[in-house]
């Protein structure tokens with residue numbers, strides 16, 4: 001599964017939902033609750049997971065701009081069943097090229113999930129400045145922060161983790177990614193621009209019963225490790241065989257570190 005395939009996004013969605021940081025989530029909901037209606041832009045929406053998670057907790061009248069460069073994913077996002085008070089507009093845009101077009105028009109919240117670790121420091125700085133120019137609040141969920149761990153260690157885990165984090169820093173279409181450092185970088189930029197920021201961890205925690213998602217995560221990590229030459233193909237394959245055997249036997253538990261944050265401008269429109 002590719003990291004943006006509909007099957008992968010479907011598999012991860014329930015883990016994303018249960019992992020979200022409740023303090024940050026509640027800060028977003030509390031901020032928007034007094035409004036009679038809300039206008040929201042979801043950057044890199046995929047199949048609409050962020051919209052499905054947030055929408056039930058917001059004022060009933062909602063207008064969403066769902067933005068992604070993948071038209072197939074956008075089509076799935078807009079197929080989500082809707083209440084009659086919710087309007088969705090699909091915007092097929094490349095956010096590297098067309099960020100400002102995505103932010104055009106009146107907006108009460110800009111949000112994203114599982115995007116920031118894919119982008120460059122230059123783009124994050126551009127995003128923070130564009131949002132500050134519009135006095136727009138920003139909620140970012142599920143940015144990978146570089147922490148991983150297993151309940152039962154393996155001698156190759158450290159090399160795999162180094163390979164995963166090196167792969168995270170490669171160019172995903174926005175210039176060299178900040179990967180695990182992305183969330184801390186943009187939080188610091190928002191603070192420098194006068195925002196206050198609520199943040200907290202939103203780690204994936206997978207237990208022995210979470211076999212399908214662990215199988216996929218581990219395959220992706222082995223592939224990243226040999227792609228970045230952190231391990232030989234033989235060693236990465238051997239590690240993956242041992243890890244998959246543990247999953248099949250119901251002995252595997254792991255966590256993957258993520259961060260959520262909500263950045264609120266000093267003056268909101």
Ligand SMILES: C[S@@+](CC[C@H](N)C(=O)[O-])C[C@H]1O[C@@H](n2cnc3c(N)ncnc32)[C@H](O)[C@@H]1O
Nearest residue numbers: 004044045046049068069070094095096113114
């Ligand atoms: C890891 S997925 C997250 C999707 C969704 N936000 C979620 O939480 O399930 C990353 C998303 O970024 C989108 N993406 C990647 N590069 C993009 C770009 N340059 N412009 C717009 N979307 C992009 C992908 O198509 C994909 O939907």
